[in-house]
Amino acid sequence: MIDTIIIERLREIVGVKYVTNNKEDLYIYTKDPGASLPRPVDFVVMPHTKEEIQEIIKLANDKKISITPMGGGLTLSGLVIPIKGGIVIDMKRMDKILEINESSRYVVLEAGVTIGKLLSYLRQHHPQLEPPVPDAPPSATVAGNVLIHGSGYLSQRHGDHGSMINGLEVVLPTGEICNLGSCALSDYWFSKGPLPDFIGLFTSSFGILGIVTKLSIRLFPRSKYRDVVFGLLKDPRDIPEVLLEITAVNIAEDILLGMQDKPAWMKGYFFLMTYITGDSEEDIQRQTKILKKIYHKNKCRFMKVPEKFHRSYMEKPIFAAAAADFRKGGGFEYVGAFIPLEKVPDAYLRGAEISRKYGLIPTIGSRLMSGIHTVVVFFTYSFNRASAEDMATARKALHDTNKLTIELGGIPWKAELDGQKIILENLDSGYKSLLKKIKDTIDPNGIMNPGNWEVL
Ligand SMILES: Cc1cc2nc3c(=O)[nH]c(=O)nc-3n(C[C@H](O)[C@H](O)[C@H](O)COP(=O)(O)OP(=O)(O)OC[C@H]3O[C@@H](n4cnc5c(N)ncnc54)[C@H](O)[C@@H]3O)c2cc1C
Incomplete structure (x- = not known):
């Protein structure tokens, strides 16, 4: 019964074509290409706008059901296989490249844009610029990669890809939208600061604190x-x-x-x-x-x-x-x-x-x-x-x-889950307590990717 209510509501939010709870459709989302064991998924939904994501989050809070955001699903370490079932939000339909700023060298894009799409867009329209690129398959998303501190051929000079984020637009687990980085104050998504830096809350936290819908990352000159x-x-x-x-x-x-x-x-x-x-x-x-x-x-x-x-x-x-x-x-x-x-x-x-x-x-x-x-x-x-x-x-x-x-x-x-457990066992107790406080405050119903970084 509850499943019927949820699927009906999800259909109203994103349209019939973009939500499923068919066993056959869900199968691929229960595993990833790595060595993790499969885990159950109840629904997969593919939103097109941040407003749709807000509505899905509202529903998840009402029904106390978990949400796992997914980009390309290619981390190999089971990070997009839900630990406690629920809804997988597949971001691939949010795939617009919104702005290239040649002068301040950044790109603003939606969170479902793949690395392959960004690379081919730049090669065609801005061949003098290049983005940070991991050695992952081109169907990995830019967001999925920078949000986990990925790395690639520009990392020797410019650091891991997380440090190349200029700004984020995030839907919080309460449904509020917030802009982080210079875009919180300016029309230019050119810099992280100088403001209290909350972008770090959303990197390597595996989606437990919100869903990134838009981001700006740095671009670099391409050598001859x-x-x-x-x-x-x-x-x-x-x-x-x-x-x-x-x-x-x-x-x-x-x-x-x-x-x-x-x-x-x-x-x-x-x-x-x-x-x-x-x-x-x-x-x-x-x-x-x-x-x-x-x-x-x-x-x-x-x-x-x-x-x-x-x-x-x-x-x-x-x-x-x-x-x-x-x-x-x-x-x-x-x-x-x-x-x-x-x-x-x-x-x-x-x-x-x-x-x-x-x-x-x-x-x-x-x-x-x-x-x-x-x-x-x-x-x-x-x-x-x-x-x-x-x-x-x-x-x-x-x-x-x-x-x-x-x-x-x-x-x-x-x-992966096992690695997170080993880290948590050895982590500074003050850090753990802060992590728990932040999680409990931002996500009071514990709907966002629960089981990851879980401090008991
Ligand atoms: C052959 C191969 C080679 C690789 N080489 C590299 C490499 O050289 N460098 C490297 O860095 N990585 C590498 N990887 C690892 C991995 O593929 C990449 O880091 C990849 O970019 C992850 O992106 P994704 O879109 O698949 O992320 P996903 O696996 O979909 O997501 C990663 C994490 O981010 C969260 N997430 C995704 N989207 C959002 C969102 N919008 N809001 C909030 N949270 C979100 C997910 O819940 C998950 O926790 C490689 C993988 C393979 C298979």
Whole structure:
């Protein structure tokens, strides 16, 4: 009975075509591409406007039913699979690019705009500008990515993608709309501050405090020339020094590091890829020379990238999934861990031990952000999606890796439920109490994505 009342009301709000509770339609929303177990979903709704979202939230408060916002659903860590059932709000119909400001270099867009759409729009209409882009599939949303502190090839120079947010329009769990950032006061969505900064409440909080409907993110000038300087290190203890020297000369656009025991020629090595950009071929040659010198001094063997790999290495985004050791059934998930530089050698050595313990081929990558200030390490585990046993093994490896991350003084990124529990067990008690107070105040009925970051 209650289901009938809810579905009827949702139909009135968004139109019959954009809401469902058919088992077959819901199936895809009960899981994601990662190793999480499926969880039930009761309704999926696809709103077109913020006013429709306000009405859905009003209904959820009336009926005490949970809401989970979803962009592309590609975090891999089960973040858009509701923990307590209820309504999934699929944002994909809110897909308008609203403004490009070339002079202050930002874009204002609706929260359902995908990275693929923004990239192709800019290439066509503003080819001199580029957005922050993760190495995720193009159907990931810009909002979903920046709201979880994603990262990409601009992160070396400009930090994680969360730090590139200028402003947000948010529908709060009470249904009120609020603008955050310079747009709270100005027609220009050009800056975060200087106002008390509440944008942070909505980043990495996984939708527990509101639904972002509109946002502004920074754009950056697109360089004419770009290349990658590839090197191989034998001993992981040499990693911090070479990275300190590269970042000190301040020429890298992006720095990737990794180990994978496949293909065979990479086994036993740590690869380093420093991307450089410039206005001319000479610029690139000059920077390559500097990097070769640094590599040589730090026991990192320079290697010319074979032509067949060069093209794929230069793609933006890189086809990251190609790096994983895919097995039959094609599943993979990783713990992304923000780690301090001095712990990177341990992260690689101990991460590889976890893989071997579970009979998996070590596949670990990392990206440097804001110079040297954070290294995000991706401990990747592949599995056969058709094998429950294989997926359970991946979950055990992810669990061990979350614990390792904390032991190393790091922080699991976009943590799945198990990772959130481990974080909460170790979190400062004052922080936990503040989190609970904020959640209880902003969302008195506990309707927004309950179960995530839940302080009991
Ligand atoms: C092959 C592959 C490679 C990847 N490489 C990278 C990479 O290089 N860098 C990187 O950063 N990530 C990477 N990822 C991880 C992930 O895909 C991205 O971060 C992606 O951008 C997440 O966006 P999404 O739209 O799928 O978010 P979703 O999974 O839909 O949502 C993410 C979180 O944000 C919340 N949310 C979504 N929309 C809203 C909203 N409007 N309001 C409030 N909360 C909302 C959701 O509830 C969820 O908690 C990769 C993933 C894959 C599969």
